[in-house]
Amino acid sequence: xxxxxxxxxxxxxxxxxxxxxxxxxxxxxxxxxxxxxxxxxxxxxxxxxxxxxxxxxxxxxxxxxxxxxxxxxxxxxxxxxxxxxxxxxxxxxxxxxxxxxxxxxxxxxxxxxxxxxxxxxxxxxx
Numbered sequence: 775x776x777x778x779x780x781x782x783x784x785x786x787x788x789x790x791x792x793x794x795x796x797x798x799x800x801x802x803x804x805x806x807x808x809x810x811x812x813x814x815x816x817x818x819x820x821x822x823x824x825x826x827x828x829x830x831x832x833x834x835x836x837x838x839x840x841x842x843x844x845x846x847x848x849x850x851x852x853x854x855x856x857x858x859x860x861x862x863x864x865x866x867x868x869x870x871x872x873x874x875x876x877x878x879x880x881x882x883x884x885x886x887x888x889x890x891x892x893x894x895x896x897x898x899x900x
Contacts, residue, residue, distance in 0.1 A: 776800040776889045778870045783894030786860055790898070794855040796870030796891055803851040807873045809833075810844060810855045811886055812866035812896075819869070821883040823855060833879055837863075860898045867893040 782794040794810070809824040823844040824833040832844050843856040853870065873887020 776872060778872060778889055778891035780868065780870050780891045780894040783868060783896045785897045785899065788860060788862055788898055788900050790860050791856070791858045792860065792896060794857065794868055794870075794894060794896070796853045796855075798851045798853070798870075798872060801872075801874065803846075804848040805874045806889075807877070807879075807882060807887065808844070808846055808853045809871040809873075809882055809886060810853075811869045811871055812864075813869070813893075814863075814866040817866075819886075821886075822868070824879060824882060825853065826879075833883065857896070860896075862898045862900045865896060865898050867895050869893045 777799050778796055780796050786792055807827055810822040811819050812822050813819040822835050822838055823842055825844045825846050841859045846853040870891035871886040872889040
């Protein structure tokens with residue numbers, strides 16, 4: 775059973791930075807496409823960033839390009855999301871997602887893969 779556990783959320787002022795981490799267990803980490811999603815109150819869950827299995831390609835939502843960076847450490851079974859220049863609009867619960875079924879990134883961006891973490895709250899004050 776694959777399990778994902780996020781950490782690193784918290785309260786930060788606008789313009790600040792946070793680094794989220796997601797630790798995975800129960801699977802061959804390098805076989806997963808990894809993503810971060812977020813869900814703000816009253817809004818649908820949305821794709822934030824993704825990393826292909828080989829980490830050769832990263833994907834970002836337009837709203838976070840140039841501010842957020844996804845990285846993975848296959849040796850430590852961990853994926854990170856470095857978030858800089860945070861804005862109040864970035865306030866949300868952030869979820870880690872993993873997929874090993876080979877879904878296209880078009881599909882992963884829309885609905886994510888099979889495995890989800892429990893989420894970590896990020897709050898950006900103005």
